[in-house]
Amino acid sequence: SIRVAIRVRPFNAREAARGCRCCVEMEGNRVVLNNERDRGANEDGKRFFSFDHCYWSHDRSCDNYASQATVYNELGKFALDNAVSGYNVCLFAYGQTGSGKSYSMIGEEDEKGIVPRVVQDLFKYMESQKDENVAFEVVTSMTEIYKEKIFDLLNPSLSGRSNSDLRVREHPKHGPYIEGLTAMTANSYAEIERQLAFGYRARSVASTNMNDASSRAHTIFSIKFCQTSLEQLQTGFARETKKVSHINLVDLAGSERQSSRQLSGVEQARFKEGIAINKSLSALANCIFALYKQSQSNLKEKIHIPYRDSQLTWLLKESLGGNAKTIMLAAISPADINYEETLSTLQYASRAKRIKTNAIVNEDTNDRIIRELRAEIERLRRQVAGQQVPSPVSEADLEVQRLRQQLQESQKMIEQMNQHWNEERRSKQLSRSSMGGLSFSGNGLYIDDQMCPQLVNLNEDPLMTECLVYFLSPGLTIVGSEVEDVEGDNNSIPLVSQTIAPHHCRIQSEGGQVTIEPIEGALTFVNGRRIDEATLLRQGNRVMVGTSHIFRFNDP
Numbered sequence: 001s002i003r004v005a006i007r008v009r010p011f012n013a014r015e016a017a018r019g020c021r022c023c024v025e026m027e028g029n030r031v032v033l034n035n036e037r038d039r040g041a042n043e044d045g046k047r048f049f050s051f052d053h054c055y056w057s058h059d060r061s062c063d064n065y066a067s068q069a070t071v072y073n074e075l076g077k078f079a080l081d082n083a084v085s086g087y088n089v090c091l092f093a094y095g096q097t098g099s100g101k102s103y104s105m106i107g108e109e110d111e112k113g114i115v116p117r118v119v120q121d122l123f124k125y126m127e128s129q130k131d132e133n134v135a136f137e138v139v140t141s142m143t144e145i146y147k148e149k150i151f152d153l154l155n156p157s158l159s160g161r162s163n164s165d166l167r168v169r170e171h172p173k174h175g176p177y178i179e180g181l182t183a184m185t186a187n188s189y190a191e192i193e194r195q196l197a198f199g200y201r202a203r204s205v206a207s208t209n210m211n212d213a214s215s216r217a218h219t220i221f222s223i224k225f226c227q228t229s230l231e232q233l234q235t236g237f238a239r240e241t242k243k244v245s246h247i248n249l250v251d252l253a254g255s256e257r258q259s260s261r262q263l264s265g266v267e268q269a270r271f272k273e274g275i276a277i278n279k280s281l282s283a284l285a286n287c288i289f290a291l292y293k294q295s296q297s298n299l300k301e302k303i304h305i306p307y308r309d310s311q312l313t314w315l316l317k318e319s320l321g322g323n324a325k326t327i328m329l330a331a332i333s334p335a336d337i338n339y340e341e342t343l344s345t346l347q348y349a350s351r352a353k354r355i356k357t358n359a360i361v362n363e364d365t366n367d368r369i370i371r372e373l374r375a376e377i378e379r380l381r382r383q384v385a386g387q388q389v390p391s392p393v394s395e396a397d398l399e400v401q402r403l404r405q406q407l408q409e410s411q412k413m414i415e416q417m418n419q420h421w422n423e424e425r426r427s428k429q430l431s432r433s434s435m436g437g438l439s440f441s442g443n444g445l446y447i448d449d450q451m452c453p454q455l456v457n458l459n460e461d462p463l464m465t466e467c468l469v470y471f472l473s474p475g476l477t478i479v480g481s482e483v484e485d486v487e488g489d490n491n492s493i494p495l496v497s498q499t500i501a502p503h504h505c506r507i508q509s510e511g512g513q514v515t516i517e518p519i520e521g522a523l524t525f526v527n528g529r530r531i532d533e534a535t536l537l538r539q540g541n542r543v544m545v546g547t548s549h550i551f552r553f554n555d556p
């Protein structure tokens with residue numbers, strides 16, 4: 001379920017000057033609203049709401065005062081821990097204008113909020129995991145949805161509102177995304193801090209009755225976090241595991257009451273912004289309501305969730321009802337003059353609590369099974385160790401035996417998984433070689449396997465040169481015109497021409513060395529010299545098989 005937290009701020013200057021009464025109390029994870037004139041409240045004028053977390057930030061002198069660090073330690077750390085485990089996470093701040101959303105998300109110079117703290121701890125995590133077999137990548141982007149238009153806050157050409165708005169598209173697997181959005185790689189916390197400062201300066205902010213610096217748009221700061229680790233297997237292969245998670249930190253524009261009185265020019269502009277903000281927030285409310293209904297319903301039929309009704313809900317689709325662990329931080333004012341807005345925020349948040357998302361670790365399926373089996377083995381090992389106290393009780397012996405058996409079974413499964421993984425990799429390599437070993441990226445052509453030695457074709461036609469890459473996996477590779485039937489674990493390279501024998505030559509790759517040997521004197525040349533025995537290949541050697549297949553040997 002979506003995790004929901006409520007935070008109440010101190011009185012602002014205006015509320016203090018008007019001598020407002022505090023209408024909010026917090027008891028553990030329960031919020032109590034007080035208003036004797038509220039007809040929906042109980043006879044004591046109270047309404048009760050429970051949430052996953054309640055943060056009392058109204059009065060610093062109270063024992064239960066929740067500081068920026070307290071809020072981060074629960075919400076931000078939860079988001080970060082899940083992102084590190086490979087889940088998509090989304091943390092969004094909701095609430096009336098001036099209720100404290102930006103304060104919680106961004107914070108102030110010496111009271112940093114969730115966003116900078118998440119980034120800081122993300123870099124600390126990467127530092128702590130530094131290892132030559134692990135690589136990390138952090139890519140950030142920052143957008144603003146202002147009056148239903150999407151702007152790129154990290155685009156340096158941004159000047160005023162002239163930056164043309166961007167479009168949302170939908171990826172069949174990963175869901176909606178913004179086309180053409182600037183994505184920046186960051187190598188340090190300081191870099192992201194600069195990006196954040198730049199992006200936040202470019203936001204649409206204006207002074208309103210409720211807040212001197214009110215965000216007039218929704219701001220989304222996104223981090224794509226990739227973790228690639230390389231594991232050396234006993235089989236000689238190196239297994240690459242990749243986990244990618246998307247962290248979306250969303251500071252929503254504040255909901256506000258619309259006035260029907262005569263408005264001045266500036267007020268008119270704020271009023272129009274307010275309409276757009278309320279429109280997208282009500283689209284969000286409608287999605288939350290539909291998702292809430294879906295969670296209540298036992299019906300098989302699916303309820304339509306109106307994600308498409310606003311850019312905001314469309315972009316948050318995966319975070320609300322899809323593949324993400326989502327946290328909603330609802331900020332409220334303590335003042336009685338804002339009672340209605342506070343009540344509506346709490347009702348909104350109560351509904352969100354019931355929404356269930358469907359978060360999964362974003363990694364290769366085989367990686368997931370292997371990871372789960374490893375965890376299982378570890379658990380069983382610990383259990384076996386725990387049970388090994390000498391005991392005459394035969395029941396304990398039986399338990400140890402059962403655990404041992406389970407452990408063996410899990411170990412066997414993991415071996416099979418690794419074997420299966422290797423086979424898959426090999427078959428991918430074979431299909432790559434039969435396709436000419438080509439891989440395409442958006443930027444053109446690249447050879448995506450730098451780990452194996454390779455034979456790269458050379459051709460009189462420069463356009464045809466280096467178009468074919470044969471990857472030489474550890475073990476034996478048979479080259480010939482009829483190699484479909486090569487047995488066991490052996491690999492094959494099929495070549496067709498009159499001068500190629502059915503089984504023409506053997507290429508052995510072992511312990512980092514590769515040799516080539518003709519079979520029954522078949523025509524094979526290394527650097528123009530005919531060979532008749534196993535010959536060691538060196539980086540850059542020219543290899544000719546028959547009279548028309550020429551390659552360069554590449555050993556990365």
Ligand SMILES: Nc1ncnc2c1ncn2[C@@H]1O[C@H](COP(=O)(O)OP(=O)(O)OP(=O)(O)O)[C@@H](O)[C@H]1O
Binds near residue numbers: 096100216253331
């Ligand atoms: N927990 C808090 N402790 C101290 N001051 C706070 C707290 N929360 C909010 N404030 C102060 O209240 C004012 C309004 O907060 P903030 O700008 O975060 O509201 P907001 O919900 O983001 O408003 P808007 O929707 O208009 O952008 C700011 O001056 C901020 O410093």
